[in-house]
Amino acid sequence: MRSSAVDYAETAVAAVRDDATARYALMRRLYEGLPQPGSPHLPYRRAALTFMNWQLRRGLLEPTDGARPGSPWWRAVNEQLLRDLCEARAIHGGHPGVPSSASVLATLDFICRPSAQSWYRAHNIGVVSAYLEHEPLAWAEGRLERFCVNLVLMRVLYAHTLVAAPRLALGWLAPMAPPLGDPRLGMTGIFLSLSRVLPAQYPIGENVARFVELEHGFGHLLDVGVIRPRIEHLYDWSARELRLPGLRDLLHDGIPSYAWDSADHEPWNPPPSLLARWALRGLR
Numbered sequence: 001m002r003s004s005a006v007d008y009a010e011t012a013v014a015a016v017r018d019d020a021t022a023r024y025a026l027m028r029r030l031y032e033g034l035p036q037p038g039s040p041h042l043p044y045r046r047a048a049l050t051f052m053n054w055q056l057r058r059g060l061l062e063p064t065d066g067a068r069p070g071s072p073w074w075r076a077v078n079e080q081l082l083r084d085l086c087e088a089r090a091i092h093g094g095h096p097g098v099p100s101s102a103s104v105l106a107t108l109d110f111i112c113r114p115s116a117q118s119w120y121r122a123h124n125i126g127v128v129s130a131y132l133e134h135e136p137l138a139w140a141e142g143r144l145e146r147f148c149v150n151l152v153l154m155r156v157l158y159a160h161t162l163v164a165a166p167r168l169a170l171g172w173l174a175p176m177a178p179p180l181g182d183p184r185l186g187m188t189g190i191f192l193s194l195s196r197v198l199p200a201q202y203p204i205g206e207n208v209a210r211f212v213e214l215e216h217g218f219g220h221l222l223d224v225g226v227i228r229p230r231i232e233h234l235y236d237w238s239a240r241e242l243r244l245p246g247l248r249d250l251l252h253d254g255i256p257s258y259a260w261d262s263a264d265h266e267p268w269n270p271p272p273s274l275l276a277r278w279a280l281r282g283l284r
Contacts, residue, residue, distance in 0.1 A: 005097035009086035013079055020061035020070070023078065024052055030085045040114045047183035048123070052078070058202045071202055073137040073149070080130035081123070088122075102243065103129050116182050120160040125242050127156060131258060132246045138259035143206040147267055150256035151223065157238045158227050159183075165237055168230060171283045208267045224272050225279030228254070 003011070016022035031045035055061050061078055062070035080103070088107035091097060099105035106122040131138075131153060138149055158169065162181025166174035169181070179185060227234065231254055239247040252262035272280060 002095050005087045005090035005095040006100050008090040008095050009083045012086045013083050016082075017075075017079070018063040018066075020056055020059075023061055023082065024049070024056060026082060027052055027085070030082075030089055041111070043184035044110075044114065044119045046186055047119075048081070050186075060202050071141065071145070073134055073141055076134045076137060077127065077130040080133075081126050084122070084126045101129070116163040116178070116184070119183055120163060120181075121242065124156055124160050124238070125244065127153070128238075128242055128244050128247050131250070132244070135259055141259070142203050144204050144208050144211055145202075146259045147208045147211070148204075150250075150258050150260055153250070153258060154223070154227055154231065154234075154256055157234055158222075160241070161234060161237065164241065168233055168237055170226075173283065212267050212270050220270070220273055221275045221279060224270060225276030226283060228268070229280060229284070231256075 002008075012026065016026050027048055028045065031041050031048070052061075055074060055078065059068050060071045060074035062068055064070055064072055064075070084101070084103045084107045087097075087100060087104045088111055091099065091104075091108055092111050099108055103122065103126040106118070106125045110118040110122040131149075138146060141149065159181045161169040162177040166177030170177045231251065235248055235251045239245050250256065250258040253265075255262040255265045255268050
């Protein structure tokens with residue numbers, strides 16, 4: 001008899017837990033061979049692998065007891081996404097069982113009905129669920145890492161609105177939003193990648209001010225000029241759309257506060273660049 005879908009997923013993830021390259025290979029395989037003509041799922045793999053490549057380069061997914069220890073928090077979040085996709089694929093492939101969580105159910109919906117909206121919904125339910133479950137691990141990270149963890153969350157939530165709530169995402173430029181956020185087109189890597197300014201290694205220390213100073217450019221324009229003015233609406237919409245009300249508690253008075261003291265607001269309010277000021281005026 002076939003193993004249950006849950007057992008299948010646990011076994012598959014356990015086999016790659018302490019091998020970062022094998023984790024990447026598993027994620028790559030999970031998008032292949034789905035029984036639908038034309039392989040409509042493969043283009044969505046781009047976004048998942050782009051961000052995972054960034055994690056590999058920084059050593060985040062390495063074993064925590066290795067010569068170059070990885071991050072317990074990043075490993076746990078990545079494992080959640082792998083397990084969801086493994087279990088959903090197993091159910092779709094005939095293994096017995098029903099989805100064990102909302103994120104697995106959403107992933108199964110993506111497998112059955114692939115679209116940009118269903119991909120983001122499945123991905124973000126898994127990500128936010130992992131954030132909420134593993135916040136104690138996040139508090140053990142350095143100050144700059146915790147800042148970036150909040151930045152990543154803010155950006156993945158925003159990327160979802162580009163395809164599912166374009167008016168919220170870009171106001172009067174809403175018709176431009178869906179192609180900008182489509183994970184099949186390679187733009188998602190721009191929204192998620194912080195590699196241009198973050199040190200390549202892990203851990204990265206405490207100097208948030210230096211990171212914010214270097215972020216001038218597209219990342220600064222996106223964060224300061226576009227996302228921050230609508231951040232309250234972004235978290236409210238995402239909490240409802242993902243059916244995860246605990247997400248709303250990760251924002252206090254407009255300050256992202258996952259494993260972060262909301263009184264420490266200075267890094268979140270840098271002086272806007274010229275382009276960011278234009279966006280603040282033009283995208284109200």
